[in-house]
Amino acid sequence: MHKLLLFLILPIQLLSQGYQVNLQGQVSQGMGGAGSALMQDGSALFFNPGGASFIHKNEISLNVTPTFGNSTFLENNTNSIAHTTSPVGTPFSAYGIFQIKDSSKLKLGMAIYTPFGSTVEWEDEWAGRFALTRLKLLSIFFQPTVSYRLTDKIGIGAGFIYSYGKVNLQKDLPIQDASGEYGHAELDGSGNGIGFNVGLFLDLTKHVNFAITYRSKIDMKVDKGIATFTVPSSLEDKFPSGNFSSSLPLPSVFTFGLGITPNDKLSIAFDGNYTDWTAYDTLSFDYENNTESLDDTKSPRKYVGSIAARLGVQYKATDKITGRIGFTYALSPVIDRYITPETPDANRLNWTIGMGYKISDQFSVDASLLFTQFKREATNEETGLSGTYKTRVWAPGIQINYTLK
Amino acid sequence: MKNSIYLIAAISLITISCKPKFKIEDPSFGEMNPSSYVALGGSSTSGYSDGAYHLDGQENSYVAILAKQFEEVAATSFNQPLASATGINLDGNSRLIMGYKTDCKGVNSLSPVRVAINGDNTILGANIYSSGPFNNIGVPDLDITKINTPGYGNSASGTGNYNEFYSRMASDEVNGTILGDALTQNPTFFTVRLGEQDILTYASSGGTKSMPATNGAAGTGFDGSLDEVLSVMSGTGSKGVIATIPDVTNFPFFNTIPFDGLVLDASQVTTLNAVFNGTGVSFQVGKNPFIMLDPNSPPSFVRQMLPGEKILLSIPLDSVKCLGMGTINPFSDKYVLTLEEIDSIQTKTNEYNTIIRQQAGNYGIAVVDLAEFYSSLKAGTVYNGISLSTEFVSGGAFSLDGLNLNPRGQSMVANKFLEAINKTFNANIPFASSIKYPGIIFP
Numbered sequence: 001m002h003k004l005l006l007f008l009i010l011p012i013q014l015l016s017q018g019y020q021v022n023l024q025g026q027v028s029q030g031m032g033g034a035g036s037a038l039m040q041d042g043s044a045l046f047f048n049p050g051g052a053s054f055i056h057k058n059e060i061s062l063n064v065t066p067t068f069g070n071s072t073f074l075e076n077n078t079n080s081i082a083h084t085t086s087p088v089g090t091p092f093s094a095y096g097i098f099q100i101k102d103s104s105k106l107k108l109g110m111a112i113y114t115p116f117g118s119t120v121e122w123e124d125e126w127a128g129r130f131a132l133t134r135l136k137l138l139s140i141f142f143q144p145t146v147s148y149r150l151t152d153k154i155g156i157g158a159g160f161i162y163s164y165g166k167v168n169l170q171k172d173l174p175i176q177d178a179s180g181e182y183g184h185a186e187l188d189g190s191g192n193g194i195g196f197n198v199g200l201f202l203d204l205t206k207h208v209n210f211a212i213t214y215r216s217k218i219d220m221k222v223d224k225g226i227a228t229f230t231v232p233s234s235l236e237d238k239f240p241s242g243n244f245s246s247s248l249p250l251p252s253v254f255t256f257g258l259g260i261t262p263n264d265k266l267s268i269a270f271d272g273n274y275t276d277w278t279a280y281d282t283l284s285f286d287y288e289n290n291t292e293s294l295d296d297t298k299s300p301r302k303y304v305g306s307i308a309a310r311l312g313v314q315y316k317a318t319d320k321i322t323g324r325i326g327f328t329y330a331l332s333p334v335i336d337r338y339i340t341p342e343t344p345d346a347n348r349l350n351w352t353i354g355m356g357y358k359i360s361d362q363f364s365v366d367a368s369l370l371f372t373q374f375k376r377e378a379t380n381e382e383t384g385l386s387g388t389y390k391t392r393v394w395a396p397g398i399q400i401n402y403t404l405k
Numbered sequence: 406m407k408n409s410i411y412l413i414a415a416i417s418l419i420t421i422s423c424k425p426k427f428k429i430e431d432p433s434f435g436e437m438n439p440s441s442y443v444a445l446g447g448s449s450t451s452g453y454s455d456g457a458y459h460l461d462g463q464e465n466s467y468v469a470i471l472a473k474q475f476e477e478v479a480a481t482s483f484n485q486p487l488a489s490a491t492g493i494n495l496d497g498n499s500r501l502i503m504g505y506k507t508d509c510k511g512v513n514s515l516s517p518v519r520v521a522i523n524g525d526n527t528i529l530g531a532n533i534y535s536s537g538p539f540n541n542i543g544v545p546d547l548d549i550t551k552i553n554t555p556g557y558g559n560s561a562s563g564t565g566n567y568n569e570f571y572s573r574m575a576s577d578e579v580n581g582t583i584l585g586d587a588l589t590q591n592p593t594f595f596t597v598r599l600g601e602q603d604i605l606t607y608a609s610s611g612g613t614k615s616m617p618a619t620n621g622a623a624g625t626g627f628d629g630s631l632d633e634v635l636s637v638m639s640g641t642g643s644k645g646v647i648a649t650i651p652d653v654t655n656f657p658f659f660n661t662i663p664f665d666g667l668v669l670d671a672s673q674v675t676t677l678n679a680v681f682n683g684t685g686v687s688f689q690v691g692k693n694p695f696i697m698l699d700p701n702s703p704p705s706f707v708r709q710m711l712p713g714e715k716i717l718l719s720i721p722l723d724s725v726k727c728l729g730m731g732t733i734n735p736f737s738d739k740y741v742l743t744l745e746e747i748d749s750i751q752t753k754t755n756e757y758n759t760i761i762r763q764q765a766g767n768y769g770i771a772v773v774d775l776a777e778f779y780s781s782l783k784a785g786t787v788y789n790g791i792s793l794s795t796e797f798v799s800g801g802a803f804s805l806d807g808l809n810l811n812p813r814g815q816s817m818v819a820n821k822f823l824e825a826i827n828k829t830f831n832a833n834i835p836f837a838s839s840i841k842y843p844g845i846i847f848p
Binding site: 068070071072074075077079127129131171175176177178180231233234378382388392394 | 423424425426429432459503515569628676786787788789790791801820835836838840843844845846847848
């Protein structure tokens with residue numbers, strides 16, 4: 001356990017790309033993100049706490065996926081173009097899974113992962129500067145987990161989630177001073193929330209597994225955020241800097257999974273997710289000091305529930321080398337008139353490949369590569385910003401697994 | 406494992422420079438050709454804004470912005486009779502900017518102020534046609550019936566028949582005409598924004614000046630004068646666009662001071678009720694309508710303003726605050742639009758617009774519906790996260806004179822023209838980015 005603790009306190013950068021980030025393990029990432037019914041490593045704690053009890057080893061895994069996301073915006077009518085200058089995201093996860101002595105049925109585990117987050121930064125003076133210049137949203141989930149094998153065929157598990165998050169939102173204000181400089185608003189805060197992750201794993205036959213999991217919604221509440229306004233001096237009293245409060249829902253996810261293992265070498269995984277994005281109806285900011293120019297804001301988001309289908313195939317070429325391939329098709333939760341530059345989202349097809357390499361009995365490494373690009377033309381109802389967003393994401397990732405003797 | 410790291414590093418390098426790209430259709434003029442573009446109109450076309458004729462306003466008039474957008478397709482030239490940054494108006498004043506002003510009660514507050522004590526007197530008086538001809542022959546305070554009248558640039562013609570701004574840019578101050586100066590440029594393309602100025606001249610004088618008759622021959626009525634302009638301009642086969650006229654009574658100039666903005670305490674009420682005893686006017690604590698002169702309201706010939714009536718921004722506010730203007734010194738007619746005057750403005754606007762649409766149809770000229778654009782401003786609109794309305798200053802679209810648009814508003818008008826041009830002439834001219842044009846500048 002000491003080794004595990006050591007890993008937990010390593011300083012790890014918490015940036016990530018895209019509001020929901022499905023990069024929680026290289027094995028799954030190589031297979032289109034599927035894997036709730038294919039228990040292979042410690043990431044089971046995330047994908048299916050019920051299946052963790054079917055992992056027959058004590059293992060620690062560390063996983064990171066540098067994410068290179070670039071969006072380009074083409075404004076309707078003016079043909080003006082803007083690019084994002086977002087930094088590289090580094091969603092990561094760490095898993096430790098352990099068997100309690102004398103009880104082969106009970107597993108304990110700790111999962112740390114970043115399932116939501118986004119850093120989007122647009123180039124200076126872009127057409128949407130009064131809607132957004134930069135959004136940095138970080139969340140980290142800590143999930144201690146218990147998994148129990150009821151019978152040889154049924155496993156159940158539950159994890160308690162404590163999440164911590166930070167948000168930093170910036171935009172320019174359409175108020176100009178004599179030198180032509182525009183005003184600027186920065187909202188900065190942190191918050192936390194709690195939830196749970198439960199799962200059921202069924203080892204139906206030698207060749208077919210089945211999974212159902214549910215991760216609850218978590219409301220990230222920001223209480224004493226700090227709002228800083230930079231405006232021409234004559235308007236400073238109308239835009240007082242001070243505290244604000246807000247709340248951001250991290251929606252629940254329901255997953256159905258199927259794992260098929262025709263033979264020792266081949267595995268096929270299918271996952272279907274339903275993410276209840278209806279929780280994200282409105283983004284509100286409640287300012288402590290209101291003035292005639294500074295009202296509390298309520299921006300409609302009106303997200304709709306969305307589904308994603310994931311399919312992956314894995315082939316064990318040799319004892320040491322495993323190859324993986326897969327894809328995801330995910331529907332966007334954002335409807336046209338609420339598309340914003342913070343999440344220029346669209347229905348998307350992700351392509352993934354991956355491989356695993358067993359270095360020794362104790363060490364193994366997995367790597368994957370995800371590619372997706374998508375496009376969305378929309379006019380936002382609240383800001384009037386109208387144009388087409390094109391986004392391309394490359395996410396190469398690597399994971400190191402250490403099996404304890 | 407080392408290999409994997411190298412692989413990741415290599416992929417990282419490739420992807421960093423990999424931004425999504427767009428294929429953009431080549432811009433084009435379609436069936437129009439702005440190689441010789443002439444803009445006709447009144448104050449708003451000339452670039453008059455912030456209460457004066459000045460350089461910044463000229464460079465950011467909707468016609469100058471249109472010409473700039475034409476440049477996105479191909480090189481074109483657009484020559485303007487540029488003035489100085491200080492600018493001037495007919496009262497000899499410079500342009501307005503936002504600043505601080507101390508009123509008669511000693512209260513210092515954010516307010517439009519003149520950029521200089523005096524306007525730039527060198528602007529008017531000297532003819533600058535030697536640097537012409539001018540593509541923008543928009544003339545502040547233009548009277549449409551004088552657009553083809555020789556002598557409009559000649560001071561000898563006398564008040565009402567003479568325009569100092571035209572005199573400055575005329576090819577010939579004695580014999581030249583605006584329409585003639587347009588024609589000598591062999592225009593291949595033209596924009597027309599006429600009639601709005603005639604209505605504004607009436608409205609901003611509180612109804613003390615007159616509007617041209619709707620029907621009448623060229624030089625007398627609106628329809629004859631416009632018909633002459635359009636037949637002459639389109640006669641050479643050039644393409645053109647004409648704008649409809651908005652309801653100018655929605656402009657901030659007429660809607661900033663409320664008719665019932667007279668707030669009184671008990672002692673003021675007692676005093677005023679004593680003064681107005683027997684006139685039929687009485688006051689109460691709190692909000693009251695201001696008092697105005699009305700020749701149709703015997704025997705005292707004063708009355709309270711009615712809901713819907715408008716006080717003009719030209720009113721001397723210090724006199725209202727400290728000298729009893731609007732109470733013991735009732736407002737005179739030039740500071741007020743009565744219900745009757747508002748009605749005649751709106752009727753005239755509708756009549757002119759009917760003629761504009763009719764004649765545009767006759768001559769195959771594209772119509773840009775500015776009336777609709779200004780109504781959407783009145784209702785409040787949002788552009789790229791900027792809220793715009795017809796509120797004075799905070800509305801963000803009008804300049805500080807409350808009558809003409811600021812550069813951001815002008816660019817939006819330019820885009821309305823481009824919308825009509827692109828549609829009618831199968832052109833593909835990119836719109837102006839209105840966020841690049843300033844709204845109101847605050848100290």
